[in-house]
Amino acid sequence: MSDANQNGDSQKKSYHKKATGLALQTAEKHSRDHDLKLYGSCFCPFVQRVWISLELKQLPYQYIEVDPYKKPKSLLDVNPRGLVPALRHGDWGCYESTVLMEYVRLPAAALRGLKPMLTRFKLEDLQEGEPLLPPDAKTRAHSRLWSDHINRHIIPSFYRYLQEQDTEKQVTFAGELKDQIAKIASDADPNGPFFLGSSMSFVDVQMAPWVIRMEKVLKPYRGWPSAEKGSRWAKWVSAIEEHHAVKATTSDDGLYLDSYERYAENRPDTSQLAKAINSGRGLP
Ligand SMILES: N[C@@H](CCC(=O)N[C@@H](CS)C(=O)NCC(=O)O)C(=O)O
Incomplete structure (x- = not known):
């Protein structure tokens, strides 16, 4: 069936x-x-x-x-x-x-x-280990600000790009996604490799699943390029991809390729999220 x-x-x-x-x-x-x-x-x-x-x-x-x-x-x-x-x-x-x-x-x-x-x-x-949200109130606010950016800008751009069928518009949406990524990368800790420095925290975890899907979904379906070698973004991407908790929750490539075909073809009845993107509404 x-x-x-x-x-x-x-x-x-x-x-x-x-x-x-x-x-x-x-x-x-x-x-x-x-x-x-x-x-x-x-x-x-x-x-x-x-x-x-x-x-x-x-x-x-x-x-x-x-x-x-x-x-x-x-x-x-x-x-x-x-x-x-x-x-x-x-x-x-x-x-x-x-x-x-x-x-x-x-x-x-x-x-x-x-x-x-x-x-x-x-x-x-x-209670051992780094808390996901840092104890310092200002750094916590900084993390929440960029978490909002991910939810409000990066994720919708990702799906607009993936669902778009017109190749010219795909180029525009790819540009939008790159701009949104550049904004967050420019406010990350300069040495990294993670957003706040040496260890993974809230903003990294918020981003991680889409970083994984840029490689496993956007690349095969839309030709999304690998991060530019030596860039801050490339350093961040590889730290996320190599993190044990990210690896432990990631399936083999085929699962993503199959599961996202419906988004890449923008089929009707794909999901509430796909419908929201198609009708210009916010994420569900
Ligand atoms: N804003 C929600 C979004 C969750 C979401 O869209 N989940 C999808 C699966 S990736 C879902 O449950 N879709 C069911 C549907 O579209 O009916 C969150 O951050 O948890």
């Missing part, structure tokens, strides 16, 4: 429903029942943001693969909008990748409610 977004043609590629490669290994490692549950879809970049955050913080959690277009009740119970990612923590749930990334930062107060976790981990273990 073909999916709605195969546009009636079962020969067309569709989105994958199971991770592959290292992401599959990570999903299997986290398949056991746990109080902290991530409802995700293997191809989804918004999910990957939260998944990277969980891996980065080495938190115990359960990964549950769901089909966001079929919207099972378990997903709707947490997110009435029916989008992934959604996070359930005991009898509480929440959604929206940026919001969830802040939650995964898990302040000590929230951890106190996590009984099963505390039996396996000491509280101080969980």
Whole structure:
């Protein structure tokens, strides 16, 4: 049976429903029942943001693969909008990748409610490592400002470029995406390799899934060029691509090529996001 977004043609590629490669290994490692549950879809970049955050913080959690277009009740119970990612923590749930990334930062107060976790981990273990959002208020505001830039400019430019069928307009949208990237790269720590310096933090995780998809989706479908050798952007891209938490949540190339064919052909009924882009609305 073909999916709605195969546009009636079962020969067309569709989105994958199971991770592959290292992401599959990570999903299997986290398949056991746990109080902290991530409802995700293997191809989804918004999910990957939260998944990277969980891996980065080495938190115990359960990964549950769901089909966001079929919207099972378990997903709707947490997110009435029916989008992934959604996070359930005991009898509480929440959604929206940026919001969830802040939650995964898990302040000590929230951890106190996590009984099963505390039996396996000491509280101080969980607080180890760099926080995703820096402790200094001004640097935190700086991170949130650029997180807003990613959500408001970089991501919409990415999809406008990918969904556009007219080759001249594709050139325009590629230029827009490059400009938006240049803006954020010019405000990154000059030495890097990450946005704030030597370690991965909030802004890097927000960007990472699209950096991965620039190489695995925009390059094959639109001829997106590799970052210019020696540039600050190239340094950032390779630090993101080489990071263990990014690798652990990334599937093999074929999964992305197949899952994004519907976007590259701008098929009707692809997703809420694709519709929003086509009608000039903001992201769902
Ligand atoms: N603003 C949301 C966007 C999430 C989103 O669009 N997720 C897609 C998968 S990548 C989805 O669930 N789509 C279901 C649909 O289009 O009905 C977030 O940041 O979490």
